[in-house]
Amino acid sequence: MLPKAYDPTSCEDRIYKLWEDSGAFKADPKSSKEAFTVSMPPPNATGQLHLGHAVMLALQDIFIRFSRARGKEALWIPGTDHAAIATESVVIRKIQKEEKIKDPRGHYGRTELVRRIAEFVAQSQATIRGQVRKMGASCDWSRERYTMDASLNRCVNEVFQKMYADGLIYRGNRVVNWDTALQTTISDDEIEYEDREGLLYTFEYLSAEQTGGEALCVATSRPETKLGDTAIIVHPDDERYEHLIGRHFEVAWPGGVTGHVTVIADHTVDREFGTGAIGCTPFHSKIDYEIWQRHKEEIIAEPKQIIGEDGLMTENAGSFAGLSVEICRQKFIEELRENGRLKKEEKYTQPLSISYRSKKPVEPLPKLQWFIDVNKKAVVWPIHRAGLRPADLSPRPADPKMSLKEIMQQVVRTHAIRIIPDRFERTYFQWIDHLQDWCISRQIWWGHRVPVYYCVKCAAGMSGQSSYERLAMSDELKAQSSKLKAEGVPGAFVSSQSLNVCPECGGKVEQDPDTLDTWFSSGLWTWSTLIDPAMAQDMSLSLEDLLKLSPDFQKFHPTAVMETAYDILFFWVARMILMTTYATGQIPFKTVYLHGLVRTREGKKMSKSDPSTCIDPLEIIPQYGADALRLAMIVGQMPGNDFQLYMEKIGGYRNFINKLWNASRFVLLQCENAKADPKKLQATSYKLQAPAELSLADKALLSELQKLITDVTEGLETYRLSETGERLYSFVWDFFCDWYLELSKGEAHLPVLVHALRTIVQLLHPYCPFVTEELWEAIKPEGAGLLMLEPWPVIDERLRDPIAEEHFALLTNVITSIRQLRAEYGIAPEAKIVVSIFSDDHQPLLESQKEHIIRLARLSSLAFEKPKSSKGIVSAFLKGAEVHVSLEGAIDLPKLKANLLEEKLSLKQFLDRVDAKLGNAKFMEHAQHSVIELEQQKRKDAEERMAKVEERLKSLS
């Protein structure tokens, strides 16, 4: 017999092993079944899983288990992400802390540091594997992937080369986002904005002498950058400055720096802000860079870089060289003040760019980097792949070349990819509208190295320490063109294969030192994980060959659903769409399901830096069980909405699991008492074989079960997980336990009982796999295997019985109303009460349920007749029956009267409302027949009750 309470710790690990050993997680590419694939978003291999991972694992496991049971070839690929910057900085900080080494990069060098990071990652991966198992995730471990696997690296290199050949990847000298803390560029999406309290300084830029009139002042929050100005920008229609436009000035800056600026006119300037004139610093502001690009011809001075990659002022900053930006600003202002040039200082809230990774300010700097061009029309995207019907294609237009941006828009606009919840489509489009070329190179060591090689010999003659530097310098700061092709640079080769020697002269080559943005490789995740690793070693195969020949890719791509948190819609989901449509010609997934972020009880974000706000799944699972945690994160949570998780919630679902456990225990006890082996009971069509033996409750249960199967199946098919979970919860607890099991006591039909429990356990299995698998072992039919492999229940129309449902509802209403009357009139539990029930239509039915009513309402006697007198009687007038409880003189008359009057009043109000409706000619004219009938029925019922209430009131007076 089962223990009294469910103990998750005693079975979860054992059951997981059972599943894993059975091979049931493993998908077969040769299967004739329809494929259903989920790519698990690879957790960063930097440490522990948190609740966010737990949510995704729970959701995806439900999709997968449901699909598997429904006869699909279900594949769920697990894996981890090397998480370039995140991992490198974690390891560097670790080394700094543990080994007291200030500069681990300098100390260990590239090879050794990369080795150390790889070591750390391996450890972390092992932890993650264990944690994913703890959640019950039924993923295919034989296909586990890592973004740095050799086969995935091959894909990265192939895609880079292909994009380069198509002109979609280029090297360009641009103002990029420089993270001075991490010493690398970051992409536009890796920037966060924060409002900081600062000062807005207004100072004299050009003196009255220079302008020949009034002095020209400029307002800025970053005065120190003015050292790099090439221009003053004013609005073309601004009369104050009209006469200065086009003129050139020499400016004496603090620090002994001489600047040369041209006054130019541009519409983007806001005349109302500050003085209406601004300094243009092309190399330290993206906006200024753009303005400078537009007016290059008019401007005489070349831009200067005045802030270095180390965050300190450069040689161009004169005597400020080597100072930090903050100190330089102070000194700069001091000097202006001394010279009387500082006119105003005011408080100012300044939007500051912060690095998403280091949380430190981002410094815009000019740098030679690799970019992906999102606007170049270079890709043929067949229109029919975008989900259009053939009818829409007549006459079939030639497939035009599209830009990556356009393809990204098209696949979502045509709903080839559907996003749940759909409002995120708007967010997605808005992001694409603003999307600029994607900077993909990073100056860190951990990651996929840019597959570009430089020949020392071919590049000879250029200045610089290494060939790379020489080549870089040849491009750098020229800035004539924003796009400098490596192709046009002598001695540079883009190659998906590792190059050791120069293909042209046989000389020594050096690989580009930069690595790729981590999202470059994770953008390939849905398909690079499906490339056959053995084939990927064969360098004679092209990318197209690899796709064509990999059985997994052919069978399992595109994937069915991408389930992830909405906060990485841009970072990752959009990038997968971009990279995958380009590289494979397929969409990466058909559906995107976005879940919300887990918050604390107070609605705050859980943050690692504040452990008290965090709930650790690994602490919850031993205490409450993985099943309870899963339910707590899914039921009551709508896609795309954040949700608050706290202990009581998890405890509530732990209770539910235990309820299910005890219901099963009860069923097994019944079997034991009847000396029946539950495994031998086969009862699917019990009702059809022996209808006479079935009780009302049995018939109702079998009928309700059909509805349940339908609802759960449809709910899961349409990704309505919360609602479906609630449906199951309520069915198990409110219907099955509270009514059916109570009623079945004493006259249980074991085959029906066991059948119902099996069905429930099957339907619940995707949500709470462990407890259901454990229970299945005890109740499964003879010869059955694991629950996770059991086919999904199908409905049997013959078991539907609306009349039984209706009768059952009447029965429960009668019992409830007696209980209510007891409580309402304070009848002591031990007091014997005499009840009579009367019904016009259902007298025989209720009589047949006499024993149940007596037992569940705890009566001493029950009669089926109208009471002779209403003296000492309280009543409930239900639809279809009236219930009278005799209080044997102990009646509280004023209370009874008050209750009746209250009931009368609410009935009156209701009737007035219904009458108003039915008496309204326009309602009768416009409303649907069914609605009118319904209202008429409501009115009839209410009137009947009203008559009874009035009659009773009369008898009291």
Added chain:
RNA sequence: GGGUGGUUAGCUCAGUUGGUUUAGAGCGACUGAUUUACACUCAGUAGGUCACAGGUUCGAUUCCUGUACCACCCACCA
């Protein structure tokens, strides 16, 4: 500045094409119960002018407009 979502019971949230809703659930509160599955239980009770103001409609929690407050996303006026 642009956009999105929210505002329903003390708390967390449902409410799927406007009328089967006289607005529901879970938790919490309160009253009672030791009845051979379960106290991780059972029975029952209280608690809501569905943020506010207009509009459309026979009828609005539901659709439209506006307002307020909250949250988030995007942009960044130097």
